[in-house]
Amino acid sequence: xxxxxxxxxxxxxxxxxxxxxxxxxxxxxxxxxxxxxxxxxxxxxxxxxxxxxxxxxxxxxxxxxxxxxxxxxxxxxxxxxxxxxxxxxxxxxxxxxxxxxxxxxxxxxxxxxxxxxxxxxxxxxxxxxxxxxxxxxxxxxxxxxxxxxxxxxxxxxxxxxxxxxxxxxxxxxxxxxxxxxxxxxxxxxxxxxxxxxxxxxxxxxxxxxxxxxxxxxxxxxxxxxxxxxxxxxxxxxxxxxxxxxxxxxxxxxxxxxxxxxxxxxxxxxxxxxxxxxxxxxxxxxxxxxxxxxxxxxxxxxxxxxxxxxxxxxxxxxxxxxxxxxxxxxxxxxxxxxxxxxxxxxxxxxxxxxxxxxxxxxxxxxxxxxxxx
Amino acid sequence: xxxxxxxxxxxxxxxxxxxxxxxxxxxxxxxxxxxxxxxxxxxxxxxxxxxxxxxxxxxxxxxxxxxxxxxxxxxxxxxxxxxxxxxxxxxxxxxxxxxxxxxxxxxxxxxxxxxxxxxxxxxxxxxxxxxxxxxxxxxxxxxxxxxxxxxxxxxxxxxxxxxxxxxxxxxxxxxxxxxxxxxxxxxxxxxxxxxxxxxxxxxxxxxxxxxxxxxxxxxxxxxxxxxxxxxxxxxxxxxxxxxxxxxxxxxxxxxxxxxxxxxxxxxxxxxxxxxxxxxxxxxxxxxxxxxxxxxxxxxxxxxxxxxxxxxxxxxxxxxxxxxxxxxxxxxxxxxxxxxxxxxxxxxxxxxxxxxxxxxxxxxxxx
Numbered sequence: 001x002x003x004x005x006x007x008x009x010x011x012x013x014x015x016x017x018x019x020x021x022x023x024x025x026x027x028x029x030x031x032x033x034x035x036x037x038x039x040x041x042x043x044x045x046x047x048x049x050x051x052x053x054x055x056x057x058x059x060x061x062x063x064x065x066x067x068x069x070x071x072x073x074x075x076x077x078x079x080x081x082x083x084x085x086x087x088x089x090x091x092x093x094x095x096x097x098x099x100x101x102x103x104x105x106x107x108x109x110x111x112x113x114x115x116x117x118x119x120x121x122x123x124x125x126x127x128x129x130x131x132x133x134x135x136x137x138x139x140x141x142x143x144x145x146x147x148x149x150x151x152x153x154x155x156x157x158x159x160x161x162x163x164x165x166x167x168x169x170x171x172x173x174x175x176x177x178x179x180x181x182x183x184x185x186x187x188x189x190x191x192x193x194x195x196x197x198x199x200x201x202x203x204x205x206x207x208x209x210x211x212x213x214x215x216x217x218x219x220x221x222x223x224x225x226x227x228x229x230x231x232x233x234x235x236x237x238x239x240x241x242x243x244x245x246x247x248x249x250x251x252x253x254x255x256x257x258x259x260x261x262x263x264x265x266x267x268x269x270x271x272x273x274x275x276x277x278x279x280x281x282x283x284x285x286x287x288x289x290x291x292x293x294x295x296x297x298x299x300x301x302x303x304x305x306x307x308x309x310x311x312x313x314x315x316x317x318x319x320x321x322x323x324x325x326x327x328x329x330x331x332x333x334x335x336x337x338x339x340x341x342x343x344x345x346x347x348x349x350x351x352x353x354x355x356x357x358x359x360x361x362x363x364x365x366x367x368x369x370x371x372x
Numbered sequence: 373x374x375x376x377x378x379x380x381x382x383x384x385x386x387x388x389x390x391x392x393x394x395x396x397x398x399x400x401x402x403x404x405x406x407x408x409x410x411x412x413x414x415x416x417x418x419x420x421x422x423x424x425x426x427x428x429x430x431x432x433x434x435x436x437x438x439x440x441x442x443x444x445x446x447x448x449x450x451x452x453x454x455x456x457x458x459x460x461x462x463x464x465x466x467x468x469x470x471x472x473x474x475x476x477x478x479x480x481x482x483x484x485x486x487x488x489x490x491x492x493x494x495x496x497x498x499x500x501x502x503x504x505x506x507x508x509x510x511x512x513x514x515x516x517x518x519x520x521x522x523x524x525x526x527x528x529x530x531x532x533x534x535x536x537x538x539x540x541x542x543x544x545x546x547x548x549x550x551x552x553x554x555x556x557x558x559x560x561x562x563x564x565x566x567x568x569x570x571x572x573x574x575x576x577x578x579x580x581x582x583x584x585x586x587x588x589x590x591x592x593x594x595x596x597x598x599x600x601x602x603x604x605x606x607x608x609x610x611x612x613x614x615x616x617x618x619x620x621x622x623x624x625x626x627x628x629x630x631x632x633x634x635x636x637x638x639x640x641x642x643x644x645x646x647x648x649x650x651x652x653x654x655x656x657x658x659x660x661x662x663x664x665x666x667x668x669x670x671x672x673x674x675x676x677x678x679x680x681x682x683x684x685x686x687x688x689x690x691x692x693x694x695x696x697x698x699x700x701x702x703x704x705x706x707x708x709x710x711x712x713x714x715x716x717x718x719x720x721x722x723x724x725x726x727x728x729x730x731x732x733x734x735x736x737x738x
Contacts, residue, residue, distance in 0.1 A: 062570040165658060195435040196597070200641040200653060248645050262571050264604035266627060266644050273604070275575030279540040 024183055024216050025051040025102075032066075032073045041283045043069040045236045048310065051184060056210065056217040058244070060259070061233035062280050067220050070233065071186050072104075100130055103177035104186040105170075112173055113161040119147070119172055120157030126179045146175040150205060167198035174206065178213070186218045232256050235281045235291030238310060242322035250340035252313050252324035255292045257337060290327070298335055302327050316342065387462040388423035389591035390447065390477065390559045395420045395456035397442050401663060415662045416442045418615040420456075424559060427589035429581065431606030431623065433599050433638070437659060439615040440595050444563045447593060448479045461558070475505055478552035482564040484544035488536040494547050495532035498522070501554035521550040524588075525580060542573040549580065553588075560584070563595045578605045599642055603627045608695075611635045614659050614670040620689070621696030631698035634671050669701070677702055 032044040044066040051057050059067040106112040114122060123143035127134055134142065144154035150171040161169055170190060177185050187206075191199040210217060219227060227244040232253065240253040251257040258276035278295040281287060287294050293303040306327070313329035316322055328334040396419055401412040417439040424430045434440045445451045447458070449470065458465035465473055481487040488497060498518045507517060519529035525546040536544055545565060552560055562581065566574040582605060584590045596602050602609050606623040611632065619632040630636045633655055640651035655674040660666050666673055672682035681701050690703040 062572055167658065195658075196641040196643075197435070197637060197653065197656070198658070199643075200650070201656060204650070258572060262575055264575075264600045265646060266600050266603065266639065266642060267646065270604060270624065272579070273575050274579070276572035277576075279542060279573060280570060 022053055023050050024053045024055075025049075025218075027070075030070070030073060032069050042286075043236055043283060044073065047238055049231060049238070049241075051216050051218055053183070053216055054210070054214050056207075056219055056228045058219045058221055058227035058230040059233060060221065060230055062259075064280055064283065065233040066236040067233045068188055069236075071188060071218055071220055099126065099177075099182065100180040101182050102184045102186065103180070103182040105173050105177045105188065105190045107188045107190065107192060113169060115161050118158050118160055119143075119164070123147070123157070123172075123176055123179060126176060130180050142179070146179055147172070149178070149209065150175045166194050167202065170194060170198075170202060171205070174202070174209075178209065178215075181213065182215055184216050184218065186220075188220045232259065235286060236283060237291060237325065239292065239326070240322075240324040241310070242324075246322055246342050250342055252316075252322070252329060252334075252338055253292075253326050254296050254298055254328070254338060256324075258295075290325070298328055298338075300327060313339075386426060388459070389426045389461060390424040390593075391459040391462075392420060392422045392443075392447060393457040393459065395422075395443065395446055395458075396454045397439075397446060397451065398454045412663060415665050416615055417446065417453075418665075420612075420615075420617050422610060422617065422620075424591050424593055425607075426558075426591055427585060428607040429585050429592040429594055429605055431594045431596060431602035431609045432612060433596060433602045433609055434612035435597055435638075435659065437662070438612040439662075440612050441563055442615075443612070444479070444561050444593065444595050447559075448477060448561050449473050450479075471505070475555050476557050477559045477561065478555060478557040479561040479563065480545070480548050480552050480565050483568050484541055484548050485568065487548050488544055490536050492535075493532065494522075494534050494536070494539070497547060497551050498532070498554055501551060505555040517554075521554055524553060524584075525550045540573075541569045542576060545569060545577055546580065549577075549584075553584070557590070559591045559593070561593045561595070564597070565594070566601070567596070567598070574601070575604075581605060599627065599638055600644075611638065614665060615662060616670060616699065617689075618671065618700070619696075619698045621692075621698075625693070625696050631692050631696070631703065632671075632700050633675050633677055633702075635698075637674075669699070 027047055027049040030044060030047045030049075031042060033040040033042050035041055047066075047070050049057070049070070059071060061067045113119075117125075120140065120143050123146060124136075124139045127139045127142055131139075140157070143157055147154055147156060152168060152171055152175075156164065156168070161172075164172065174190070191202055194202070206217070209215075221227070229241065229243050230247050231238045231241040232247070232255065233239065234255050240247065240251070240256045242252070247256060248260065251260055255276070261273055262275045264273060276295055277297075281291055281294070287304075289305045290296070290299075290303045290308050293299040296303065308325045308327045308330070310323045310325040312323050313326075313334070326334075326338075328338060333339070395417055397417040398413040399416055401414060420439075420443055422430065422432075422443075432440050432443065442451070446453050446456075449458070449465065460468065460473070460476060468476075488494075495515075495518055498521050499514055502514060502517055507514070512520075515532075518532050522529055522531050527543060527546050527550070531539070531543070531547070536547070539547065549560075549565075560581075565581070566577050569577065578601060581592055581594065585592055594602065594605055599609070599611075603623050603626075608621060609623045609626040610617045610620040611626065611634065612618070613634045619626060619630065619635045621631075626635065627639065630639055637653060637655045640653050644651075654676040655671070657674045660670055660673065666683070668681070668683045668685055669675070669678075669687050672678045675682065679701060685701075687699045687701045687704070689697040689699045691697050692703055
């Protein structure tokens with residue numbers, strides 16, 4: 001069964017932050033195919049995801065893992081329309097939801113703005129389509145207010161996109177997405193094309209806006225520092241979902257551990273790291289069983305034939321806060337690397353390191369030798 | 373913990389494999405097909421001196437537009453410097469013809485999806501440099517040499533018969549590296565070689581470059597925007613800003629105890645889930661226009677520590693510790709008696725002690 005629901009608009013004050021509010025978007029058993037018949041490629045398989053009010057949920061994974069497809073199908077640009085709610089909604093109903101409640105910020109701000117219209121025209125266009133009650137002057141005022149919100153002066157309303165820097169264009173995109181005060185903002189790697197300093201500035205502004213306006217964010221990213229929780233995708237499936245700090249300190253899925261071990265650390269001794277052997281799977285010929293088993297150093301016979309379900313590891317209890325799709329957590333003792341204790345909920349700043357010997361995943365899956 | 377031993381990690385002080393002296397590149401500004409304002413120039417690279425020691429990896433780090441690719445292209449002699457000098461093994465490179473230079477200095481490009489010809493097999497790509505530059509001293513048939521090249525980059529000999537579209541991005545980049553190795557160069561210039569690849573396979577490529585340095589004593593210039601990977605792979609790191617190298621030193625020292633305010637900013641902005649909370653950014657803003665760069669230090673309009681002298685005079689490279697130089701007036705002892713020798717209040721979030729936390733030490737080999 002496939003369902004996709006957007007919570008009703010609550011006009012009262014946004015739920016207190018931080019902490020998860022009530023569910024805002026629920027995705028259950030979502031599958032997305034590209035193409036039809038025998039040529040169809042299943043880009044997303046059986047995805048379950050819940051986005052709560054005010055939450056920042058990250059979707060991480062390699063190219064082709066289906067993270068963008070999942071995010072965009074949540075925005076219903078892909079029509080798998082079958083049963084209830086959004087997927088069953090007709091075009092008129094969807095118009096009510098799109099942008100006004102679910103807005104998107106695209107990856108490439110360079111190409112997402114129309115080069116022949118000014119920034120003011122493009123912001124005004126959104127308002128004209130969705131807010132017929134506003135007259136021209138009111139639209140202008142609102143557009144100026146939106147630009148001010150993202151730190152751009154109102155005189156840039158007359159500017160064309162080519163007159164703005166990459167960072168400013170991305171800020172305009174964010175302002176545009178927030179124009180109708182949506183409940184959910186989907187961000188598809190909104191800062192990858194920008195310099196690191198600009199990236200950090202924009203992410204900080206986003207966090208401040210989120211705190212002020214209380215929208216929820218579905219964030220496709222590799223930067224784990226901003227997120228409340230993360231879903232890791234591999235081969236079109238969600239393979240692990242957990243609160244951000246728990247996932248980072250104590251990964252449960254071997255792919256998550258490998259992904260964390262693929263980013264060299266900025267401090268500590270330099271150690272040899274291995275990344276993950278092999279390459280991501282071809283969606284046209286997915287391996288049987290667990291999609292990760294050909295690259296997994298812990299693969300067992302069972303992994304080659306049976307698809308592991310997404311569920312809580314035995315040691316984590318069934319609170320539902322974190323789940324992983326891996327047979328290693330089914331009864332038998334998982335390898336130490338994947339069985340770290342959960343970090344304490346309120347880590348002391350600077351001293352929240354796990355004890356010596358359990359630190360390896362942070363520096364890499366392999367810790368043999370040195371690179372120096 | 374990173375001081376004296378790490379500095380001695382620096383490769384030998386013999387003749388550098390490749391040395392740039394005061395390289396300058398100005399591009400004339402064109403508009404609508406003709407030059408506007410007489411003499412308007414993009415000052416892309418300004419007075420860069422860089423020595424690439426034998427059998428070592430020099431990482432060049434900078435953001436887009438800082439001139440790192442222009443520098444690489446000058447090192448590859450693909451574009452001619454406005455002024456400055458290149459030395460190959462201590463002798464002026466200008467004496468060498470293009471082919472002789474290419475035999476010693478090879479380049480690996482960023483995008484493995486467009487740097488290989490789709491209509492030719494991998495074998496063809498590797499045979500061409502072997503034919504043009506002649507086979508190696510160990511002789512052997514062309515096929516044997518192709519197989520051995522593929523083996524050096526951890527690809528199976530059967531790959532020779534495949535076409536680029538049959539290979540993954542990581543395999544393609546290995547082919548591109550094998551192609552560069554075919555002429556047995558002394559220096560490899562790698563311009564963002566992993567930025568187009570999937571995250572999980574990047575390390576495999578970086579480890580291959582580290583192996584080539586180790587096994588074949590190749591000198592490598594690794595150009596990247598990612599300071600974490602520069603720290604991982606590089607023996608030394610040179611940080612570029614607005615066309616100039618503003619800090620250069622052993623990789624671990626530059627990242628643990630950055631001296632230049634821009635390097636500190638770059639490190640504070642880098643994504644780092646290890647940090648309990650994001651570091652504050654000191655020196656927000658954007659790089660200056662390179663058509664009319666600011667007078668004095670090019671970072672001074674953004675610099676939180678800027679002093680009067682910074683706007684007037686460009687700081688020379690100043691040695692902070694042996695082998696570690698930073699182009700910043702804050703390190704000049706005679707610049708201003710009231711100035712701390714190291715930028716005092718700013719780098720607090722970046723000091724070694726606070727960032728390392730209680731991370732357990734693992735022995736660093738070497």
